[in-house]
Amino acid sequence: MSKQQRKFNFSAGPAMLPHEVHEQILAEWYDWNGMEVPLVEVSHRSEKFLALMEKLENDMREIMSIPNNYHVLFLHGGGQMQFSAVPLNLMGKNNKADYLVYGHWSHLACEEVKHYGQVQEVNLLTKEKPLSLISEKEWSLNPDTAYTYYCSNETIAGIALPFIPTSKAPLVVDMSSDILSKPVDVSKFGVIFACTQKNMGVPGLAVVIVRDDLLDQAMPWVPSVINYKKQVEAGSVLNTANTFACYVTSLVLDWTRKQGGLKAMQITNERKAKKLYDYIDQSKFYINQVAPAFRSMMNACFFLPSPELEQVFLEQAHARGLLYLRGHKVSGGIRASIYNAMPEEGVDHLIEFMKVFAAQGMQETPILLRKTTNC
Ligand code: PMP
Secondary structure, three states, rough: OOOOOOOOOOOOOOOOHHHHHHHHHHHHOOOHHHHHHHHHHOOOOHHHHHHHHHHHHHHHHHHOOOOEEEEEEEEHHHHHHHHHHHHHHHHHOOOOOEEEEEHHHHHHHHHHOOOEEEEEEEEOOOOOOOEEEHHHHHHOOOOOEEEEEOOOOOOOOOOEEOOOOOOOOOOOEEEOOOOOOOOOOHHHHHEEEEEEEOOOOOOEEEEEEEHHOOOOOOOOOOOOOOOOOHHHHHOOOOOOOOOHHHHHHHHHHHOOOOOOOHHHHHHHHEEEEEHHHHHHHOOOOOOOOOOOOOOOOEEEEEEOOOHHHHHHHHHHHHOOOOOOOEOOOOOEEEEEEOOOOOOOHHHHHHHHHHHHHHHHHHHHHHHHHHOOOOO
């Protein structure tokens, strides 16, 4: 593909895959690994597919430096299935949990857990604009819960908790939209889970990293396919695995390693996000509503002076190969998801386009509209 034709997919998920991963999927589509058929027709019990699962787990362990007392599972159902799987697996002996809520996904997870146990919802959002989070000193967590739950990056509003909370109870984190974007200390967590369609591949799969001592906390009626203990014993193939999603995640992990691993990813991601936010902050046309300390490195959200201008912005961006920038329907505005696979060049193109569009828009927009709408 020539540079002129190159398209950059800013979708929040399913999100852009690395170009090298597309190429490899295409190259081995009709004959995966000498099996003479596409991978999607290969048995999940075949030797070669089981070897892929073993490599997938080992690569995940190596790239995320996962300690030996943790299991790594690849389970059906994406991120939201874990909103039920977590309480079903962890509330068997103690049905209380604290949920830290500051956005759509932590709110949904908190609503889901109410079917299973007693939940304390701890709202982290202050009432101020730009959006900020209450200081950790002011959270009051219960001392005797089964776990404390939070989401490390709220994909819709582009707001993130920039530290790992302190909790006496095991910490459970939804890392769906920032896993693999930077190194994390896995030993601080009881459970880490993430859907794969943002930084790790395609939809339908969740990676679950669970500490060994938590495997005996399940409710008796947890469905087998999401029962962590049973899936550990079955090597994540208790039933037919999501073979294609596992395969793509394995290719993405190979690519991540080739980029230099998570430290290298973090350096590039920080640079990409900084240049985009810096441009937004100095422009008189675009506005971001999140306080700098809590801005997401993965999902940069911004607004234009009016929804009508946003529509024109989206159309013109699309025509230039800057695709799927529309914000989520609950928040509106524009959202540039700049996950690991988004090359820095894509962010540079976006900023260049934003400059041109702002210059046009500033001439056409009444001065009073600027920086006042959507604040
Ligand atoms: N958690 C977060 C932070 C997400 O961004 C998403 C999806 N956008 C989910 C959970 C839900 O994932 P899925 O759609 O795979 O169920």
